[in-house]
Amino acid sequence: MSRSGAAGDRPLGHPPPPRRTAVLASNTLGARLLRRKPVSTLIAESEGRDALPAGAPEEGGRSGIHLRRSIGLWQLSSIGIGATIGTGIFFVLNTAVPSAGPAVILSFVIAAVTAGLTALCYAEMASAIPVSGSSYSYAYATLGEGVAFGVGICLLMEYGVSASAIAVSWAEYLNKFLDLAFGVKIPEQLAGAPDSTHWFNLPALLLVAMVCFLLIRGVSESVKVNAAMVGIKILILVLFIGVALTGFHSGNLTPFMPLGIGGVQVAASSIFFSFIGLDAVSTAGEEVKNPRRTLPMAIIISLVVVTLLYILVALAGIGAQPWQKFDGQEAGLAQILQDITGQSWPAMVFAIGAILSIFSITLVVIYGQTRILYSMGRDGMLPKRFAELSPRTGTPIWNTIVVGLGVGALAAFIPLNVLADITSLGTLIAFSVVSIGVIILRRTQPDLPRGFKVPGYPVVPLVSVGFCVYLITGLHADTFRAGAIALAVAVVVYFGYSIKHSRLEQAEPEAVPADRTAD
Numbered sequence: 209m210s211r212s213g214a215a216g217d218r219p220l221g222h223p224p225p226p227r228r229t230a231v232l233a234s235n236t237l238g239a240r241l242l243r244r245k246p247v248s249t250l251i252a253e254s255e256g257r258d259a260l261p262a263g264a265p266e267e268g269g270r271s272g273i274h275l276r277r278s279i280g281l282w283q284l285s286s287i288g289i290g291a292t293i294g295t296g297i298f299f300v301l302n303t304a305v306p307s308a309g310p311a312v313i314l315s316f317v318i319a320a321v322t323a324g325l326t327a328l329c330y331a332e333m334a335s336a337i338p339v340s341g342s343s344y345s346y347a348y349a350t351l352g353e354g355v356a357f358g359v360g361i362c363l364l365m366e367y368g369v370s371a372s373a374i375a376v377s378w379a380e381y382l383n384k385f386l387d388l389a390f391g392v393k394i395p396e397q398l399a400g401a402p403d404s405t406h407w408f409n410l411p412a413l414l415l416v417a418m419v420c421f422l423l424i425r426g427v428s429e430s431v432k433v434n435a436a437m438v439g440i441k442i443l444i445l446v447l448f449i450g451v452a453l454t455g456f457h458s459g460n461l462t463p464f465m466p467l468g469i470g471g472v473q474v475a476a477s478s479i480f481f482s483f484i485g486l487d488a489v490s491t492a493g494e495e496v497k498n499p500r501r502t503l504p505m506a507i508i509i510s511l512v513v514v515t516l517l518y519i520l521v522a523l524a525g526i527g528a529q530p531w532q533k534f535d536g537q538e539a540g541l542a543q544i545l546q547d548i549t550g551q552s553w554p555a556m557v558f559a560i561g562a563i564l565s566i567f568s569i570t571l572v573v574i575y576g577q578t579r580i581l582y583s584m585g586r587d588g589m590l591p592k593r594f595a596e597l598s599p600r601t602g603t604p605i606w607n608t609i610v611v612g613l614g615v616g617a618l619a620a621f622i623p624l625n626v627l628a629d630i631t632s633l634g635t636l637i638a639f640s641v642v643s644i645g646v647i648i649l650r651r652t653q654p655d656l657p658r659g660f661k662v663p664g665y666p667v668v669p670l671v672s673v674g675f676c677v678y679l680i681t682g683l684h685a686d687t688f689r690a691g692a693i694a695l696a697v698a699v700v701v702y703f704g705y706s707i708k709h710s711r712l713e714q715a716e717p718e719a720v721p722a723d724r725t726a727d
Contacts, residue, residue, distance in 0.1 A: 326486065
């Protein structure tokens with residue numbers, strides 16, 4: 209089995225030559241599934257260089273075209289905040305509160321603690337391996353090709369389904385705004401997933417199309433738009449908290465746990481997908497300035513801001529109306545403002561803010577999915593066309609169009625509650641892999657430069673995995689069936705295409721660098 213990993217890399221782009229060991233080729237299935245990609249290769253490819261030996265196919269590094277480092281700390285933090293705040297909070301209360309009652313506040317705390325533990329692990333991995341691909345790339349460097357491919361499929365499912373869920377909620381707030389401002393609504397047949405009254409969700413399709421158009425124009429423009437929208441989003445949520453607290457009734461918090469601790473777990477599992485933004489930060493690893501410092505700082509900033517706002521919004525919302533009213537309530541936060549004030553203008557302002565905010569969330573989540581596809585295409589895990597970049601904009605145009613078509617189809621035809629649970633499953637699996645990867649990388653490459661180290665190692669990564677497993681067990685059975693289908697697809701694609709086209713498969717095994725720093 210080929211051994212992979214880099215003994216270290218000095219300031220980004222200048223890794224010292226890893227100790228090389230002649231490794232005999234091994235064609236056994238186990239060896240191919242467990243082969244790992246050297247960290248030095250991942251970093252070299254991110255800069256348009258090619259660190260794989262002669263014999264490897266040229267896609268990925270030798271073209272000279274690579275993603276451009278144009279994202280600073282505030283812009284990167286806004287990616288994390290933008291993809292997290294609003295991914296759930298604008299609509300997740302309507303699906304989570306009926307499961308837990310007022311104790312949904314505890315559900316947010318449990319989800320936040322899990323995300324916090326994992327965020328520390330993400331910060332270390334991102335500072336050690338500052339490349340695109342997020343947990344897919346981290347798994348490739350630590351757990352091997354087979355696990356990495358499975359994680360990649362989970363991430364694609366996680367991001368694609370999450371973007372679809374967000375697009376569905378955008379239609380609700382757009383309808384609310386049109387109703388309050390002009391007294392009109394989108395025809396019911398065109399405003400929801402197919403059922404007895406709906407044909408498809410037209411606003412969701414339009415949102416995905418607009419986002420893909422902006423991403424094709426370039427990342428610099430996209431992150432600037434996102435940063436501005438994140439500022440608006442924070443102001444809107446602060447407005448909601450302030451107004452909702454004026455209508456706060458402590459009686460709405462009793463009984464606090466009407467559906468028991470099991471309901472708290474179910475709600476926490478369902479809303480966990482709202483923390484997808486922490487993973488989205490790491491997908492930008494190849495487009496960040498000074499990534500070893502910027503990536504961990506942006507992840508931690510995002511976590512703190514998001515957790516504070518999530519808990520305050522949940523507390524204010526639950527206190528402002530009986531928990532039973534959340535079930536089936538469309539544009540719920542805007543409706544709460546309208547009920548409290550008896551006027552339409554606060555709800556209309558909130559609806560406008562939600563429309564802009566949800567646009568920014570969709571932008572970031574689709575961006576993350578395109579970068580994971582880019583990394584998998586560059587590695588030969590998927591057709592190399594997914595890794596093709598436009599010489600003019602430096603963006604994967606064909607890749608983005610394919611993502612847009614897939615996300616648009618899901619948003620137009622699949623109900624919101626199904627989308628949310630599927631996203632949580634993918635997110636929890638990816639977070640678990642990152643936490644395990646921290647332990648493996650500490651053992652195999654202890655001298656690898658890290659801009660951040662997890663405090664309380666190895667307890668924090670292990671507890672992070674435990675929390676993720678706890679939340680996974682709280683998901684609905686239908687979610688696991690969807691996950692099983694995704695896994696079956698992954699197995700077919702991997703053994704039918706990826707295992708034969710992997711760049712490591714095409715390389716000369718004897719020349720693959722094998723880091724012997726630690727076993």
